[in-house]
Amino acid sequence: MRALVVDHSAPGRLAQAPVPDPAPGPDEVLVRVAAISLNYGELPKSDDDDSTGTVPGWDAAGVVERPAASGRGPKTGDRVVTWGWNAGWAELRAVPVDELAVLPDAVDLQRAAALPVAGLTALRALRRAGVRPGHRVAITGASGGVGRFAVQLARLAGAEVYALVGDPARGEGLADLGAHHLITDSHDIGAPIDILLDNVGGPLLADLLDHMAKDGVAISIGATSGEPTAIRPYQLLANRITLTGFQDSGNSAADLAYLVGLLADGRLQSPVDWTGDWSSVADAATALLSRRIRGKAVLTLS
Secondary structure: OEEEEEOOOOHHHEEEEEOOOOOOOOOEEEEEEEEEEEOHHHOOOOOOOOOOOOOOOOEEEEEEEEOOOOOOOOOOOOEEEEEOOOOOOEOEEEEEHHHEEEOOOOOOHHHHHOOHHHHHHHHHHHHHHOOOOOOEEEEEOOOOHHHHHHHHHHHHOOOEEEEEOOOHHHHOOHHHHOOOEEEOOHHHOOOOEEEEEEOOOHHHHHHHHHHEEEEEEEEEOOOOOOOOOOOOHHHHHOOOOEEEEOOOOOOOHHHHHHHHHHHHHOOOOOOEEEEEEHHHHHHHHHHHHOOOOOOEEEEEOO
């Protein structure tokens, strides 16, 4: 089969190459991949890593070509969205039945492909924080994939949503997704924040801790700023703030099915901002790394 592999000599550090077909385990289905999406964290960024020749890819959607030998999970011909650590950017993917969801007719493969990492991260981070109706929720990096899903899911949970972006242009469409406030400067936050979902890190995270309510919860999801965060201990102690790191993990089937249901019902939008054939992966990767994509980049397999 063909796949996208890490190649530091290629534009975008990714290139198509032939690789062996996957060999599904007894509780895995074999999926013919039709669409993939890119996440900032999985893109190769340095010549110093040792991933040359590996197949990356966390998000993929497609059609089941061979069901699991165990008899569990979807059947041949079912359309599915899948999650996993790597190996998604290929024509075929072996996926555990606990890491996928069957798609209803109302959800196309391209929108579904944008869902797993970003949607699950937003959903589970808000759940970890204990979001409730009336909470004030601030989301940094709100223009990205996780941010745009988090804005919608926080609004659905009944929260008052503060979407923080680097400039107003990147915040386009966030009000339509449910943001009550579009913020480019943390000093414009007018009320204490109950929950902070931080995708940026750096000085912004440290500054926002001063805007937290008593017993507030801050969830660190990422650090796309690449800058250190200088936190003063009494920033946390004074208001009994909980600061915790979060990274999505497996057993995603139920949560993926829940998110797919929201998509099918029209209560959640898949924030796809860039689409193209997977031969244009270098363009997509460059656009994502340079912050020119608002939401998700999705590629289809020709």
